[in-house]
Amino acid sequence: MIALLPLLLSTPALAAQPRPPSLTPRFDDGLALTPQMGWNTYNQYNCFPNESIVRENAQALIDTGLADLGYKYVTIDCGWGVDERLPDGTLTWNPETFPSGFPAIGEWLHGLGLLFGVYGDSGILLCGSPPNSTGNLYYEDIDAKTFAEWGADSLKYDNCYSDAATNYPNVNYAPSTSPEPRFANMSSYLQTLDRPILFQVCEWGIDFPALWAPAIGHSWRIGNDITPHWRSIFRTLNQAVPQTDFAGPGQWPDLDMLLVGLDGVLTVPEEQTHFSMWGILKSPLTIGAKIPGMRGSSLETLRNEDVIGFNQDGMGVSAALKRRYTDEGYEVWSGPLEGGRVVAAVVNWRGERREITLDLPDVGVQFAGGLKNVWRGESVEGVKTSYTAVVEAHGVLLVELGETVDAGVYPGDIFATTTGDTTTFSNIYGITSSTNYTLNITLSEPATRSTNISITTSSSKRSIPVSLPAGSLSISTRISLTATSNNTITIHNAPPITSITLTPPSPTYYTGTSSFTLTSPAKAYTCPSLCTPAGSKIIDLSTSSSATATITSSSSGSKYLEIDYINNEVAFDTAWNWGSNSRNLTIRVNGGEPVRLEVPLSGRHSELFSEGLGWWDSGRLGVLTGGWKEGVNEVVLGNEVLGGSSSWAPDVVGVAVFD
Template identity: 70%
Template sequence: MAAFAFASLLSTALGTPLHPRLDDGLALTPQMGWNTYNQYNCFPNESIVHENAQALVDTGLADLGYRYVTVDCGWSVEDRLPDGTLTWNETLFPQGFPALGRYLHDLGLLFGAYGDSGILLCGSPPNQAGSLYHEDIDARTFAEWEVDSLKYDNCYSDATENYPNVNYSPSHSPRPRFANMSHYIQLQDRPMLFQICEWGIDFPALWAPALGHSWRIGNDITPHWRSIFRTLNQAVPQVDFAGRGQWPDLDMLLVGVGVDGEGVLSLPEERTHFSMWAVLKSPLVIGGAINGMEEGSLEILKNEDVIAFNQDALGESARLRRRWSDAGYEVWSGPLERERVVAAVINWGEEERELTLDLPDVGIQFAGGLRNIWRGEAEDDVLTSYTASVEGHGVMLVELSETVPAGEYPSEIFAKKHGASTTFSHVYAVTSSRGYTLNITFSEPPTAKKISIATDATTSPVTVSVPSGASSVTARIPLTAGSDNTITIHGAPVSSIHLTPPKPTYYPATRNTTLTGSTTPFTCPADFCSPTGSKLTHLDGDSTAKFHISSTASGAKYLEVDYINNEVAFDSSWGWGSNSRNLTVRVNDEEPVRLEVPLSGRHSELFGPGLGWWDSGRLGVLTGGWRVGGNEVVFGNEGGEGGFSSSAPDLVGFGVYD
């Protein structure tokens, strides 16, 4: 899918993700199923599993792909049998785990077990035996029980600190423990899905695909709406690691999870949560009690369109494209097979409102077909933008088909003819600039030697000479930021136009800038802090970085900001930790524009180069108040204490589309 340069609104600095070593035919699409933990915590029992497994079948969820049934923490006991094997709690599971597996298999479901890479399972005490130092016998035991998947956790695992329950800063990487169990799982005759659950510590996206079929990208999801924002911010630098047999796991679903008879999320929040997990290609693992689940939540889980986005054979994750932090909404999108695109516009605000998706933000200019999934609506021939009402904390989830790449305007779609003039409407401009390149393709060689071009931003038409027999010409024209520009071409028959925005002028953060407060330049090692090799740190409080930039046009300018943030919310994830940092951009005397930037780190926060603080991310922002001539542009963290992150990200540089 072709797109303008500005459609690459978020990028990462490093290279191609690893490919999976586990080429065993499992998890060709993200796994789907049900797990006991989110609703029952570490207190499962045989009846709970039987009832919910039967409900998977009775509700039709199993037929839609939810087949892995996993008993999470709480199933085992402290002591192993005399032969060294694990065993189950006979009070909770009187018929035993082999019988449970047969029960699930008879229903056409798959049996998921839970283990731990430490000496005890999570949820101890009462203590339950973990698999550390027993990987060989435990892998054989799971195979003998006809287990189909193993979720493998990370509690009680750090020997150097006397095996604490949880350690987010271990002295050694957890990788060898997971590699050990992966090795023994692979030796069994029975194929087993291996789910790595080490909470995102040591950036497992770099190593987990070689060991398992999915890996948890972060700490546990918590039963709060704020947990969705936190998890998505952590997913941003990892989305390109998703692929056949290797899936970033955003954790189990809260859809249908209830506390004291009330759902922990509203229905709009559940739709947003489910949609984003689906399009980011996370495993879809139901965490609520299916037996007795509210019908609204069931319908969300059974939405076949959303499931199809998750299970799409292309296997590519959606990416964050634009974020409007002040306005409280953002856009994600990704490709689907058959040259389709899925896009999601999240309303972080509490009130229902109309939101607009500008198609060029997701790389396309026109969609012959658009389906608004949750509203059950469809539109044909969508030009440049689409507007719909979105509930508070809800999502606009659309499928776009029969698309035209961003910047291309066929006359039969976008133009109307009036005598010798052709007027194109719904023309998108990412920035206000006099430097757009317009390529005009003629439907037949024009007879006129000159043509004129007028836009809403011109005071007088631009005149272009046409060489004899030419099939196309190129002109430089002005446009105003937005999706409602018009271009009128007089004097020639036009087949189509192609529009290219100006190339950005790049400003490294550490050059030609005035620093205040604690702002500090830092030079990074070679190949880091891309693309400049340096950055500014400590843009906190009253600290700022001020730039003087000349512009050839007034109005709103689009900036691409290269930032670094690896403040991973491990301990703070239980509260208000968001995996984001707050950055503001003030142009002249305008109000600052705010961005809550997500994580950018693509190395281990414990052992990697720069602890992940040398890895750049990029996010676009539209800033107002620009004038012709000199402009003062100030980066900082204005209002950072006012409910936002008190720390700003490190600033690498920024490009201005002038």
């Protein structure tokens, strides 16, 4: 156990909670080195596909140029089969809906330069039964060979009618045993074939497949089916948050098929947001709408070469959630790309068109020599600290940043102006209001003599004297900044300066179970393992309970906090309606207005079979809170302003205060 006193951390601002790597090796057969792309019958035609539907959409992939952009896999989803096997025990297709037969369809697709995707199920029936279509359970060896003989290039493998112990229900979100062995069994037979077949694990994220699916397949569905509603985007992204670091060549978290192009489902900006986020999170890009006759704006979205390029980038690193500005209605994701580039996305959750500012330090960048605003088709040079643009209602600000400088580094030739012996650095970012920033000044050449310089900032006009010894090339001091991207630092009587570097104050950590006083039903819980970094957490915070701490601050203003939270309230049954995979936390300082933070899932273990059921896995998100004063402050955690997610707040491990 840690000490009862606040724990000092050296964690830099915006650092992610340390996470273990994937616990299993990936299935390495050379397939899916980038996320697979293609088209699937389900979203448009449900479990009622037929041969003419497949042929016309496959041809449309060619005619629209989508195939040339990488959309190659053409998958026939549920509804293709019959309820009885052939006398020799093999599968067959419905001859009324697929009169040419699957081998002929596969051959035709290959003739177009496309790939043939088939669909199976780890249960006794396919999803969508009745009318019944036989599944693959107990026939995996025969069926794997059959798929290969048909010329299949991929297998989407589902999870219906699969739990023998509960008499094979259609859907079971709490099965008696893990689905893993059934999926591993089919994988083992696929691996014996001479024909490589991409294997898509589709067990709906029930047993946290990120931990085991990479060893047996190439992608795994992270959650329940996407539904044809805008609200599905938020729910799916919340489930993706703790899984992004499992993505990599040959192993891709699958956020499910695209809604882009489905009539009457999403607006144009919503489609752009949806496609952008699936792209940068390295999800497989599978079109689910009818391609012939698709509206032009949807086709243009699907053909956006920047987003496709982000998705197919050779690094194979997914974007991750960096900041969630819940009260302001937007959030920031980003990730690295080849060539030292960075992709960043700002999602506008509000149903209004407005200006939104991306603070580059939120994505680890201080300066970008070039910025491309993807959906507005605009490019800007020399972006310092922040970038503001108009974002449509439910739209996304998607940017590619190049020639970047790391956050906290301010080259003089970019950020400074010099008049006489006075140099002023502008566009200085402060993540928190504090007098404890460390400023390091790097000179262009060693000081030729001892010099006394002075420093002032826009947040404190008090002059800070600093002695610069002869021969010095750099010098450090402590300065004051406010929580804004427009601070200035003025240095008087200094030799020429190459750059300055700013480091935020080290946070003080307040453990939830030892630093906060709880009101019922909230209570302290000691975790047998995990619950990092404290090994304990506050549970049962709700609309009727709270946790209060007294925290001493060295200065007034707005303070940046990082919350270590735990949430594994996975939306399975509620996914069809308003389940969001999130919980609401409020932070109230000195009786002021509460600041709200809607936290995503943090669980990285099975919510059914693991020790702790995923409720010992902590995530970390930052939030800016106002109303702080110098001296003693009262900080109250709770769920005062219900955001529509849950009456329960997340469990809280602790709070890091950057003072």
